[in-house]
Amino acid sequence: MALLVIGLAAASFAAPPLSAPAAPDLLYFERHLAADLNQRCATCHSDPEMADHFAFEPLAGADRGPLLRNFRSVLGFLDPDDPARSPLLRHALGMEGHPGGALYASTTRADYEALLHFAMGATLSNRPPEAILPKRILAKVGEQVRIDGSLSGDPEGAELGYRWELTERPTGSASRLDAGEGGGARMRPDQPGAYNVTLRVHDGALWSLPTTLLLLAQAPDAAVVPQAPAGTPEAKRPLVERRLDPQRLRRVRRLYLDLQWRSPTLPEIEEWYERTHEEMVDAFLGSEEAWSAWFEQQLYYLLLLDQFRPKEGRLVTLPARLAKGEIDAPRALEEIVRSQYFNARNPGNDTFVTVVLEQCLGLVVQQRENKLLLEAGKKMYDGYKTALFRDKGDSQADFVRIVFAQREFHRHFLGRMWKEFHGTPMEVKRLDAEAARLAEEPGAYRALLRGWLTGPEYLKGCDEARTKPEIPYVRALFVDTLGRTPVYEEMRNVRNAFLSLADPTPIRLVMGRVLLESPEARIPVTAVDPARFVREQFVRLFARLPEGGEEKAFVAALKEDPRVTPRVVLWTLLSSPEYQSY
Amino acid sequence: MCEELTRRGFLKGSGVAILGLPLLSSLSPFAFAKKKYETKRVVLVAFAGGVRSRETVETPANVPNLMRIAQQGVICPNVNVMNNGHFGATMSIFTGRTEYAGIRENERGENPTLFEYVRKDKELPAQTVWLSTSGGAQQRNLVYSSHKDYGEKYGANLIDADGVFNTEFQRVISSFGTPSVPSESEEAAVAGLRGAMAPPPTVKAGLANDPETIQRLQKYILEEISGRTAQITGPGASDARAISVAVSVLRIFRPTLMGVVLQNADVAHGSYNAYVEVIRRADEQLGRLWDSIQADPELRDSTTVMVLPEFGRDRNFNQRNGLDHGDNSPELRKVGMFAAGPDFKKGKTITKDLRSIDVCPTACELLGATSSLSDGRLMSDLLVR
Numbered sequence: 012m013a014l015l016v017i018g019l020a021a022a023s024f025a026a027p028p029l030s031a032p033a034a035p036d037l038l039y040f041e042r043h044l045a046a047d048l049n050q051r052c053a054t055c056h057s058d059p060e061m062a063d064h065f066a067f068e069p070l071a072g073a074d075r076g077p078l079l080r081n082f083r084s085v086l087g088f089l090d091p092d093d094p095a096r097s098p099l100l101r102h103a104l105g106m107e108g109h110p111g112g113a114l115y116a117s118t119t120r121a122d123y124e125a126l127l128h129f130a131m132g133a134t135l136s137n138r139p140p141e142a143i144l145p146k147r148i149l150a151k152v153g154e155q156v157r158i159d160g161s162l163s164g165d166p167e168g169a170e171l172g173y174r175w176e177l178t179e180r181p182t183g184s185a186s187r188l189d190a191g192e193g194g195g196a197r198m199r200p201d202q203p204g205a206y207n208v209t210l211r212v213h214d215g216a217l218w219s220l221p222t223t224l225l226l227l228a229q230a231p232d233a234a235v236v237p238q239a240p241a242g243t244p245e246a247k248r249p250l251v252e253r254r255l256d257p258q259r260l261r262r263v264r265r266l267y268l269d270l271q272w273r274s275p276t277l278p279e280i281e282e283w284y285e286r287t288h289e290e291m292v293d294a295f296l297g298s299e300e301a302w303s304a305w306f307e308q309q310l311y312y313l314l315l316l317d318q319f320r321p322k323e324g325r326l327v328t329l330p331a332r333l334a335k336g337e338i339d340a341p342r343a344l345e346e347i348v349r350s351q352y353f354n355a356r357n358p359g360n361d362t363f364v365t366v367v368l369e370q371c372l373g374l375v376v377q378q379r380e381n382k383l384l385l386e387a388g389k390k391m392y393d394g395y396k397t398a399l400f401r402d403k404g405d406s407q408a409d410f411v412r413i414v415f416a417q418r419e420f421h422r423h424f425l426g427r428m429w430k431e432f433h434g435t436p437m438e439v440k441r442l443d444a445e446a447a448r449l450a451e452e453p454g455a456y457r458a459l460l461r462g463w464l465t466g467p468e469y470l471k472g473c474d475e476a477r478t479k480p481e482i483p484y485v486r487a488l489f490v491d492t493l494g495r496t497p498v499y500e501e502m503r504n505v506r507n508a509f510l511s512l513a514d515p516t517p518i519r520l521v522m523g524r525v526l527l528e529s530p531e532a533r534i535p536v537t538a539v540d541p542a543r544f545v546r547e548q549f550v551r552l553f554a555r556l557p558e559g560g561e562e563k564a565f566v567a568a569l570k571e572d573p574r575v576t577p578r579v580v581l582w583t584l585l586s587s588p589e590y591q592s593y
Numbered sequence: 594m595c596e597e598l599t600r601r602g603f604l605k606g607s608g609v610a611i612l613g614l615p616l617l618s619s620l621s622p623f624a625f626a627k628k629k630y631e632t633k634r635v636v637l638v639a640f641a642g643g644v645r646s647r648e649t650v651e652t653p654a655n656v657p658n659l660m661r662i663a664q665q666g667v668i669c670p671n672v673n674v675m676n677n678g679h680f681g682a683t684m685s686i687f688t689g690r691t692e693y694a695g696i697r698e699n700e701r702g703e704n705p706t707l708f709e710y711v712r713k714d715k716e717l718p719a720q721t722v723w724l725s726t727s728g729g730a731q732q733r734n735l736v737y738s739s740h741k742d743y744g745e746k747y748g749a750n751l752i753d754a755d756g757v758f759n760t761e762f763q764r765v766i767s768s769f770g771t772p773s774v775p776s777e778s779e780e781a782a783v784a785g786l787r788g789a790m791a792p793p794p795t796v797k798a799g800l801a802n803d804p805e806t807i808q809r810l811q812k813y814i815l816e817e818i819s820g821r822t823a824q825i826t827g828p829g830a831s832d833a834r835a836i837s838v839a840v841s842v843l844r845i846f847r848p849t850l851m852g853v854v855l856q857n858a859d860v861a862h863g864s865y866n867a868y869v870e871v872i873r874r875a876d877e878q879l880g881r882l883w884d885s886i887q888a889d890p891e892l893r894d895s896t897t898v899m900v901l902p903e904f905g906r907d908r909n910f911n912q913r914n915g916l917d918h919g920d921n922s923p924e925l926r927k928v929g930m931f932a933a934g935p936d937f938k939k940g941k942t943i944t945k946d947l948r949s950i951d952v953c954p955t956a957c958e959l960l961g962a963t964s965s966l967s968d969g970r971l972m973s974d975l976l977v978r
Contacts, residue, residue, distance in 0.1 A: 055864035105830055111860060111867050113826035146768070476794035504765045511756025513736050513748060514719070514800040517810035518757060521772065521818070524811075529769035564789030574782040582775075583786040588793040 032091035033132025033217050040082050042135060043125040045070060048081070051103070051114045065099075094130035095220050096318070132217050139217040140165035142210045144224040149531070152200050152228050160210045161194035169214035178223070179207035179498055182300045182330075200228030204495045227495060227531060250281045251546035257555050258474065262288050264554035265473045266464070268593050269432055270295045272304040273496055274487035277551050292464045296457055302333035305340070308431070309347055311482065313370060317503065319356040326350050340456040341424060341449065344371075345415045349408070364388035364410065371414050373423040422446035425459070432463060433472055476592040481509045484519060487593075491552055491585070492526035494533060516591060523585040527578060534578050541569040544577060552584050554593075631935035632959040633895035636839070636851045636882070637707070637952065640875065641683045642832075642858030643918045644902035646670055648872055650929035655872050658880025659931045662898060666933025667975050668942045674904045674928055674949045676918055680731045682903035682949070683854060687735055689953030689967025701739045704966055707953045708749035709737055711850050714962035719750055720806035723842050724852040727835035728755035732854050740966075745799055749852065750806075752842070754834035757814065758823040772815050806846070813845055829857040829871035836878035840885050843892065849960060853882075861906055861916040868916065897934025897959055899952060904928060934959070936976050945974050 049070045056067035066084050068077035088099035103126065105113030115123040131139040143162040150156045163171055175196045177188040181204030188198045188208060200206060206226040212219045263283045267275040275283070283291050295301045306329050310320060321327050326347065332338045338346070347353060348367060357363045364385060368374045374381050384399065388410055391397040396405040402413045414420060425445055429437040437445075448455050463469055479487065485505045489497045497505065505522055509515045526532060538544035545565040549557040557565065568575040584590060650670045653660045674682060675691050684692040688704040705713075708722045726732035737748030756762075766772060775783070802810070817823070817838075825833045832855040839853045855875055861868035879900060886892045906916040908924045918925055928949070933939075936959060950969035957964040958971050 055860075055867045105826055111864075112828045112830035112857070115826075476796045478796050478799070501765050504762045508757040508762045510733075511751075511753040512810075513724075513733070513751035514802050514807075516802065517807050518814055520807065520811050521814045524775075524815075525766055525769050525772045528773060531769065558791050561790055565786060568782070568786055572782060572785075574778050575786065579779060579782055580786070582779075583783045583790075586783070587787060587790060589790075592794060592796045 032094070034091070035082075035086060035089060035129055035132055036134045037079075037082055038135050039129055039133050040085070041078060044129055045078055045081065047122060047125070048085070055111050065102075089130050091130075091132075094132075095127065097130050100126060100130060127220075131220070134216075136167075137169075137214070137216055138166045140169070140171055140212045140214040140219045142212045142219040142222040144208070144210050144222050147225045147227065147531075150200055150226055150228045152203055152230050155197055155199045156226060157191075158196045158198070158208055158224060158226075159194070160196065160212070163194055163210070163212045163219070165212075165214045167214070172213040172215075174211045174213065176209045176221075177206065178209045179205065181205065181228075181496075182303055198226070200226065203228050203230045205498050207498055225498065227493075229494060229533070249543075250277075250284060251543060251550055251556070255284070255550070255556055259284055259288075260550065260554040262470070262473045263291065264593060266291055266295060268479065268483050268487060270301040270304060270464075271298075272307070272483040272486050273490045274551070274593075276490065276494065277547055280550060280554075288470070289465050292461055296461060297334055297336075299330050299334040302330040305333070306330045306343075307482070309344055312427075313347065313353060313356070313366075315347070315352050315356055319352050320499075321347075321350065321352045326352070336454075336457070339453045341415065341421065341453045344424065345411065348415075349411055360389040360392040361385075363407070364392055367411065367414055371423065372417060372419045373426075416450075418446055418450050421449040425449060428460070429463065433468055434477055478591060479593050481506050481515065483593075485509065485522075488519070488523055488526060488585075492523065492581075493529070493531050519591070520586050523590075524582065527582055527585065532578075534581060536576065538569050538577050538580075541566045545569070545580065548581060548584055553589055630959050630961070631895065632897045634847070634849055634851070634892065634897070635934075635956045635960060636843070636853070636886070636896060636898045637686070637956055638836075638853040638855070638879065638882075638898070638900040639683050639686050640855050640858070640900055640902040641679055642856045642871070642902070643679070643861060643904055643906045643916075644858045644872060644928065645905040645916070645924050646927065646929040647905075647924060648869060655869060656876040658876045658883065659900060661880065662883050662900070662933050663931045664940055666898075666931070666937040666939060666941075669930040669932070669945075669947055669972075669975065670927070670942065671944055672901055672928050672930045672947045672949055672951075674902075674926060676904045676921065676925055679856065679859065679903060680734075683732075684735060686901065686903060686949050686952050687852065688738070689950045689964050689969040691950060691968070701734045701737065703739055705738050705740045705743040705747075705964075706735060706749075707956055707964065708850060708852065709740070709743035709747040710953070710957050710964045710967075711960050711962045712747040712749075713743060714957075715849070715960065717849055718806075719748075719800045719802045720846055721849040722749040723839075723846065723848045723850070724749045724751045724854065725835045725838040725842060726751065726753045726854045727831035727856045728753060732856070735852070735854065746801065748800055749850070750800065750802065752838050754822060754838045755831050758817055758834060758838075760823060763818060763823050766818055772818065774812050774815050809845055813841060817841065827874075828860070828867055829874040831855075832857040832871065832875045833878050836875070836882055840882050843882075843885060844889075847892065850956070858902070862911070863913055863915045865910065865914055865916060894935055897932065897936065897956075899930065899932040899934075899956065901930035901949060901952065902928045903949065932975060938975060938977055943974050947972055947974075 048067065052065070052067040053069045056065050057069055065088055067081050071077050085099060088097060088102070090097040094100070102109040103114045103123070104118065128138055133139055141164055142160065143164070144158065144160055148156060148158070160173060163173070165171060171194065173190060173194050175188050175190050177186070177198070180186060181202040184200070184202040184204070184206070186198055186201045186206065188196055190196050196208070198206070198208070206228065208224045208226055209221045210224070211221045260280070263275060263280055267273060267279070310316065315321065329338065329343050329346065333340065333343055348371065354363070357366045368381070368384060368388060374384065387397050387399045391399055391404050391410045392407045394405055396403060399410065399413050400417055402416070404410060404413055422442055426437055426442055429442070445459055449459065482502070485502055486496050489495060489501070508518055508522075512518050527534070542562065545562055546556055549555055549561070565580060569577070569580065649656045649659065650668055675685065676682060681692040684702050687706045687708070688702060689707070690704045692702055692704070708724065711717060712719075712722050724736050726735070733751055733753060736751045737743065737745050822834050822837045825837065835853055835855060839851055842848060843851060857871045857875070858868055860871055883898060886896050886898065904918060905925045905928050906918050907920040908922040909920070911917050930947070948969060950967065951972050952969065954964045954967045954969045955972045955975075
């Protein structure tokens with residue numbers, strides 16, 4: 012799982028901090044936008060009494076009153092720190108449920124550009140500069156990569172300052188981004204995977220929008236492993252040339268998908284196949300990638316998505332702290348609930364208290380017996396001294412503290428987690444006992460989880476196929492086709508598309524095909540050793556060796572049928588019903 | 594165990610329904626079970642978001658296409674509805690029961706939907722029953738219920754156009770290149786390889802589309818991702834996308850039952866003008882839907898189309914010159930329905946009081962299914978006897 016980091020680099024001249032965006036300009040508004048917005052917005056937004064809404068008056072000839080009021084009204088719908096995501100612009104594009112739909116046909120047209128430039132602080136004499144980077148760079152791990160931002164420019168030809176950030180990198184990576192001279196930067200990827208490099212430029216008065224480069228680092232090509240000579244001991248032979256225990260393969264795959272939300276690569280399968288299930292569980296419970304998946308799972312559960320997803324600050328360090336054992340899972344969840352992101356997602360006493368009671372305790376607050384709880388929680392949130400669950404408090408923080416101290420919270424949390432891993436509810440007596448232990452000893456979650464993942468229920472479950480849930484499916488598909496996990500924007504949009512069909516199989520297949528056909532997919536044009544290629548793909552994608560008839564048919568097709576290429580083999584496997592489950 | 598004695602149970606047990614006594618024929622949906630209908634397909638459009646008759650039936654200029662449909666069928670200006678929030682009221686159309694789902698509720702209903710009745714009774718495969726929605730997680734819950742005897746295995750296929758045919762997803766796709774549809778030669782090669790593969794492991798059965806449907810859907814999505822639907826913008830764009838998807842589904846899959854759920858009319862809370870614009874745009878798209886059916890010889894003589902809102906809107910403007918939905922006035926509680934098809938009367942206005950919960954049993958009846966848990970009744974006055 013990628014981790015957000017910020018590494019600011021030096022610039023050509025001292026660029027001001029990003030917290031000092033330029034203020035929107037009235038004269039620019041008057042010249043370039045007032046009449047246009049009057050046509051687009053005033054039809055619906057012309058009522059000045061729309062207290063909580065965006066009010067926009069029709070312009071009235073020489074009277075500058077409506078113009079000034081419209082300007083002030085527009086300011087409330089701008090986000091100076093992230094102009095392109097300003098509510099005004101997003102609504103104008105038909106996003107965030109804007110009832111009037113999209114008002115601009117395209118983001119590349121001049122009319123929309125004027126609106127965007129206004130949000131960025133353009134004046135009549137100065138338009139914003141533009142940061143330009145290549146969209147994507149392929150690189151090898153360990154090799155230095157030079158990133159060229161020198162094509163960035165300014166409409167008025169001003170000298171530019173450059174601000175580089177490494178905004179996303181693979182878990183475990185310690186790569187740094189170093190700014191060079193003349194709009195360049197250098198970095199040396201130290202882990203395979205996706206790195207997001209973001210550039211903004213400054214013309215002395217205005218910032219450009221950020222532009223992002225996706226740097227895909229691939230492991231150096233593994234040397235072709237020679238065929239093991241006859242008589243080589245079984246354990247020394249390459250994995251796919253051995254007789255393999257299908258149960259062990261299934262368990263390796265299951266743990267990857269359950270704990271890391273992705274499928275394993277072939278070298279990872281090779282590594283873990285030789286070790287015990289218990290060793291693997293222990294290693295994963297100490298890995299940042301597994302806790303990153305857990306963190307994302309909690310964000311999804313609490314619907315902290317898109318603009319509410321934590322981007323920076325202490326919260327994004329939770330996976331690392333969980334992996335190191337510096338914080339336990341219940342406290343980590345509490346930290347998420349106490350965050351500004353959760354607060355922004357659930358504004359106001361009613362929403363906040365309702366969501367906490369429902370999501371953390373599993374209560375249905377609309378049921379009559381819970382209405383008093385809701386009222387007490389709301390009072391406490393509002394600052395009144397109130398009793399809740401026999402505890403007293405008078406603040407929002409007290410409310411959260413009290414909820415997280417309840418036995419029911421531990422019960423609900425453990426029940427939810429158990430179901431994620433097993434697909435069935437936990438037996439009630441066991442749930443009660445384990446919840447009691449967790450309430451006494453919050454650090455016990457890791458030990459409990461270890462017990463579950465090495466227990467008979469989980470191991471039995473590994474032998475029964477389950478449909479891959481949406482997010483692990485998306486991440487596994489990227490790993491299986493491109494050898495990397497998706498960056499957040501890719502994951503979010505693909506996941507949303509998957510959720511838009513009652514039967515997601517067709518859209519899953521479409522995405523699989525898109526990725527397989529992309530230049531980023533590293534698929535050999537021909538299979539040098541067809542038998543080995545086929546076996547590797549079966550092990551990688553299905554956690555099993557091909558059966559006799561399968562291997563024979565695939566190998567023969569690769570050798571004799573000109574239509575059958577390695578890409579066609581992969582497409583056949585990815586589009587088969589077996590790939591839908593794990 | 595003693596079965597509760599109900600009118601329906603009594604009719605069923607006594608065989609009265611089977612005899613089809615004329616006296617009871619207008620009361621019991623069972624009494625019509627043996628009648629043969631010409632309808633082979635139903636397209637049911639929930640013109641949801643709250644639409645008053647004043648802007649439709651009473652202002653034909655706003656809805657010239659719906660009026661065109663009505664000329665071939667009926668207008669029913671007195672369809673009674675409950676205002677239980679958009680979700681509950683819309684669900685009522687599909688379940689034939691008054692649903693009290695909360696405004697923000699995001700759970701499946703307890704009562705079987707029209708889709709489940711039709712699929713179960715007629716033993717239809719998944720690709721014959723569809724729902725196209727205009728966005729929002731709630732609407733996805735309409736495809737099947739949590740009822741123990743029905744549920745997902747009898748649910749409808751769903752496409753939520755806003756989630757899949759949008760510019761953000763389009764951008765992700767295009768960042769990897771231009772997706773292609775497999776060639777015939779590649780398909781043949783893949784089929785050959787797949788034929789050699791061991792049967793896949795068994796997993797819990799879901800909607801269970803057959804491989805051919807999955808393949809056709811793939812092709813459709815691939816074509817549409819870079820096609821027109823994602824480019825639809827402006828007021829009422831989500832509704833227009835949902836109807837556009839329905840037109841394509843009708844063309845490709847020729848379903849027995851096609852549901853469409855709109856929602857953009859709710860813009861009326863903030864702006865009356867925008868609301869009227871949404872109605873006009875939806876009418877235009879519904880005209881396209883109707884024309885596509887009429888242009889297809891197979892669909893033309895066998896398809897019934899029914900269009901109705903889940904409820905209306907308040908009689909008077911709110912402070913924003915918009916229209917809310919909470920005054921319980923007749924404008925809110927009575928809506929206009931447009932319906933046409935081979936079994937409907939032609940060019941008639943039926944002023945009899947009907948209910949939105951009668952739509953589900955009527956659609957079921959036309960398709961030869963029974964909505965056994967519905968509280969609605971057959972709208973027999975609309976049909977040619």
